[in-house]
Amino acid sequence: KNQVEQSPQSLIILEGKNCTLQCNYTVSPFSNLRWYKQDTGRGPVSLTIMTFSENTKSNGRYTATLDADTKQSSLHITASQLSDSASYICVVSARSNYQLIWGAGTKLIIKP
Amino acid sequence: DAGITQSPRHKVTETGTPVTLRCHQTENHRYMYWYRQDPGHGLRLIHYSYGVKDTDKGEVSDGYSVSRSKTEDFLLTLESATSSQTSVYFCAIRGTGADEKLFFGSGTQLSVL
Numbered sequence: 656k657n658q659v660e661q662s663p664q665s666l667i668i669l670e671g672k673n674c675t676l677q678c679n680y681t682v683s684p685f686s687n688l689r690w691y692k693q694d695t696g697r698g699p700v701s702l703t704i705m706t707f708s709e710n711t712k713s714n715g716r717y718t719a720t721l722d723a724d725t726k727q728s729s730l731h732i733t734a735s736q737l738s739d740s741a742s743y744i745c746v747v748s749a750r751s752n753y754q755l756i757w758g759a760g761t762k763l764i765i766k767p
Numbered sequence: 768d769a770g771i772t773q774s775p776r777h778k779v780t781e782t783g784t785p786v787t788l789r790c791h792q793t794e795n796h797r798y799m800y801w802y803r804q805d806p807g808h809g810l811r812l813i814h815y816s817y818g819v820k821d822t823d824k825g826e827v828s829d830g831y832s833v834s835r836s837k838t839e840d841f842l843l844t845l846e847s848a849t850s851s852q853t854s855v856y857f858c859a860i861r862g863t864g865a866d867e868k869l870f871f872g873s874g875t876q877l878s879v880l
Contacts, residue, residue, distance in 0.1 A: 659809065687866075689868065696873070696874070697871075697873055697874070698771075698857050698859070698870075698871025698872055698873055698874055699810075699857075699869075699871050700871070701866075701868040701869070701870075704866045704868060744809070744810075746809075755812070755869075756809070757809030757810040757811070758809050759807055759808055759809050760809070
C-alpha cells in the first residue's frame with residue numbers, strides 16, 4: 656500500500672534554532688516528492704519538489720534532501736523565524752497516474 | 768491564493784441537508800481538485816476534474832458529487848450531509864509549469880451537526 660509517514664508529529668523549537676523534519680514513503684513507482692507549508696487557516700503552499708535524480712534542493716532557509724534508495728526525505732530549516740510556525744506536509748507522487756499520497760504533516764511551533 | 772476563491776469560508780449545517788461548496792479560479796487551468804483535511808490524516812482526494820463536464824472520483828468520493836459547467840467553477844455537493852463529513856475542504860488547481868504543482872484555496876470549514 657502506498658503510504659507517507661512523517662515524523663515528528665509536532666515540534667517546538669526556539670527562534671533562531673535549526674530543525675529537521677522527516678518523511679518516509681513506500682510509494683511505487685516513484686515520480687517525485689514535494690514539501691508543502693501550511694499556515695493555520697490557509698491552504699498548503701509548495702516549498703520544493705524533488706525528482707528521482709535529485710539529492711538536495713534549497714529554497715531560501717529550507718533545504719530538502721531525498722534518498723530514493725532508502726525512500727526517505729528530510730526538510731531542514733535553518734535559523735528558524737516565528738513565521739516558520741506552520742504544518743509541513745510531505746507529498747509523494749506515483750509515476751503511474753499522478754496519484755498524490757499525502758503525509759499527515761509535522762506541526763512546527765517556533766517560540767520567541 | 769493564486770486566483771482561487773472558495774465559498775463559503777465557514778458553514779454550519781444540520782444532518783440530512785444538502786450543501787454545495789464553490790471553487791472559483793481565474794487562472795483558466797484545466798485540472799481542479801477537491802480535498803478534505805481531517806486531524807491526523809493527510810489530505811484526501813474527493814473528486815477531480817480535467818475539463819468542463821469531465822470529472823472523476825478520488826479515494827473518498829462516497830456521499831459527494833461534483834459539477835463543472837465552466838472552466839472557472841468547480842462545485843462540490845454533499846447531497847445529504849452527515850456528521851462524518853465535518854471537515855475542512857480545500858479546492859486546488861494544477862499549475863501548468865513543468866513541476867505541475869498544486870495551488871490551493873483558503874479552505875471551507877464545514878460543520879455538520
